[in-house]
Amino acid sequence: MENSLLANAMVYLAAAVIAVPIAKRLGLGSVLGYLMAGIAIGPWGLGLISEVEHILHFSEFGVVLLLFIIGLELDPKRLWSLRRSIFGWGGAQVGFVAAGLFAAALVFGADWKVCLVAALGLSLSSTAIALATLQERNLMATPAGSAGFSILLFQDIAAIPMIAIVPLMGAAAVEGAGGGWTDALKVVGVIATLVVAGRYLMRPVMRIIAKTDMREIFTAFALLLVISIGLLMQSVGMSMALGTFLAGVLLADSEYRHALESDLEPFKGLLLGLFFIAVGMSVDFGVFVTQPGVVIGLLAAFLSIKIGVLYLLSKPFDIPPSQRLYFAFLLSQGGEFAFVVFGAAATAGIFSAPVSSLLVAVVALSMVTTPLLLVLHDKFIAPRFIAMQQRPDDEIEAQDNPVIIAGFGRFGQIIGRLLRANQIGITVLDHDPDQIDLLRKFGFKVFYGNATRIDLMHAAGAAKAKALVVAIDDIEDSIALVDAVRREFPDLPILARARNITHYYDLMDRGVTVIERETFEGALQLGRSVLRQLGFGAFRARQAAMKFRAHNIKTVHAVYPYYKDQQQMISLAAQAREELEAMFARDAEAMRTNRRGGWD
Known part of the structure; x- marks a missing residue:
């Protein structure tokens, strides 16, 4: 091959484009892909570049x-x-x-x-x-x-x-x-x-x-x-x-x-x-x-x-x-x-x-x-280290607390602290050993175990409990627990945390009616604070946030029957945005005609 800058550049780039995706596909990583590219075009490969x-x-x-x-x-x-x-x-x-x-x-x-x-x-x-x-x-x-x-x-x-x-x-x-x-x-x-x-x-x-x-x-x-x-x-x-x-x-x-x-x-x-091509x-x-x-x-x-x-x-x-x-x-x-x-x-x-x-x-x-x-x-x-570190499930004595919380991460902890502050007994199930040991130091009654095991749910008092809070991080485990409880304890009220809108709909499919999206309320409260920072009165900021909340919940439930139909969901989402824009436009017009200061 004629030795020219452009010809060599073409060879280098072509070799990289071919070899690197193949290496990534085989799980070898991009670096080895570049090395293989250099080997392929070098003196011990195709000899396309041979001048040392x-x-x-x-x-x-x-x-x-x-x-x-x-x-x-x-x-x-x-x-x-x-x-x-x-x-x-x-x-x-x-x-x-x-x-x-x-x-x-x-x-x-x-x-x-x-x-x-x-x-x-x-x-x-x-x-x-x-x-x-x-x-x-x-x-x-x-x-x-x-x-x-x-x-x-x-x-x-x-x-x-x-x-x-x-x-x-x-x-x-x-x-x-x-x-x-x-x-x-x-x-x-x-x-x-x-x-x-x-x-x-x-x-x-x-x-x-x-x-x-x-x-x-x-x-x-x-x-x-x-x-x-x-x-x-x-x-x-x-x-x-x-x-x-x-x-x-x-x-x-x-x-x-x-x-x-x-x-x-x-x-x-x-x-x-x-560089790695040259090394190869x-x-x-x-x-x-x-x-x-x-x-x-x-x-x-x-x-x-x-x-x-x-x-x-x-x-x-x-x-x-x-x-x-x-x-x-x-x-x-x-x-x-x-x-x-x-x-x-x-x-x-x-x-x-x-x-x-x-x-x-x-x-x-x-x-x-x-x-x-x-x-x-x-x-x-x-896997051997994981098996060695795996601890057996705790033996749970029969509990009679009115509330069971499955999953005691950052979401479940807030619920547990609120209930405990109001002197409501809770039984907590979690599968993180380090988290459990830490919480026990602060007096929480936390048990290690997979909440999807029915025998553990029986020992936790699910047959007599008044509420089960599902706050598990993993979506699949959350759904598995709801399915198991629905089969074994059909009368136990379930209140669940949803990681995203798909999780929300999966919970609705299983008859769960009290569901909270983990970031929605916090984001809404921060949005109110942003409006206040920009000069909105307290009443106007709260009114805007509550209207947005009501409209969002209405939209989520309106889309639910069609959430498996992608085209219909896109159409409904666009319609919801137009309705929300119209609502805020009417609110802005009302604020211009009504000069009362609201809460301020």
Whole structure:
């Protein structure tokens, strides 16, 4: 294929569009999709892009843009607030994992520089894979998610000095210590110049550009800054990555940071994807073909050491036992910065070409194993922890309280507190052990158990109770309980909470007549407050809210016979909006002709 920018861009984008959806469909994630795309179009795939020089240049450009975005998102205040977990947990993870890998590598008699650089590079995990997994599973707020985020942030910072140190080690080996120190002093001088220029020149220049009111010029200046600083760092013999990161940090500390983030956010995922495509293209699978036993052995040893160290560290990191293996699997792979560290080591002459290719293949394969390990955890390990933590239902002595509340979350608690304040006895059923233990400390009579079990309902006194309040969070469990009670206790009055309008109609289908939508009344009261804030009199605001309430309830019941007919529902909803608009228009006309002040 003719080597041209547009032709290469077409190949990259076509490969991504085809491979990523397939990977997502198979549950492998987008990162592996990009890697597969790179492998497919690279020298060991279809060979559509075969020039090694162009592959390396493209990969370097992807790293430059990736590091710029990381620096742009590094808020100094946020970094300071997380300093203990970032530098404590992150430093411990990188230090202990690197030490374990370094010791294991020395056993095989390799040169200490090779062992050290390999151990440092392999101690890093993939920020893209780990954070994407946490966000997809909504686990960022869990102990494992918080620890993982802090460690990944530290790794992103630690990768910068790693990348900077590797060329110095190579220079010292070739030129002697004097040359290495000279290069180090040059780097320090350039960094000091960048910091001073960023503090005193950056803001005025960006202010001038911002006044042009041309967003594309603003973004162009940011890219110009990134490229120029990167080239400046390269001119003193350093990787462009360090300068790019510094450029991002300088922009993150400016008042224009959010404008830049909003401009670049749509491109963030694509830039990361392009980086992984380049990584996939650069993997030398010839090493795996010629030395499959060596590659598999190194991969197994690397994963065993890293997972083992991470698991041991999870306890002092305050991660609960049920999440420790998940935490270890999540960070077990090699990271995207390992490719950069190994590339710098190969350029500096620390790694030979075969060693570099072997380590790159191990890192790439470790990325492939991560989703497989997480699937293994979900299928076999997590269910065992859930079964171990499952507590048996409480033995309930016969109760004779007039009210039974099924579900004692934020909705059920308000009802229970109101009844208890008026000295009305309640029996509460819930299935959250931690919630139950907490409520018992405050004197509530709460029992652990599945409310849909009829024997528990009998023990709770359902046969004699005057009311059952269904406040269960899960809609399916709520409906199942209503069905069970209707069969066994047909005379027991049911008052239910509806999570949404469909749930509301499902409850009506079962003959429940007292139903409250969980957000409706609260939203209505807040709406009244908004009207008062805007100058409405108290009487007028209350009248508007009550009319809206009555009209809404009337509309809900009018739509109910047709709620399974989508076309009819749309027509009725449109008609209801027109009627409500007409009502408020008449109210406004009446207010103009009647100047009485209402309650005010």
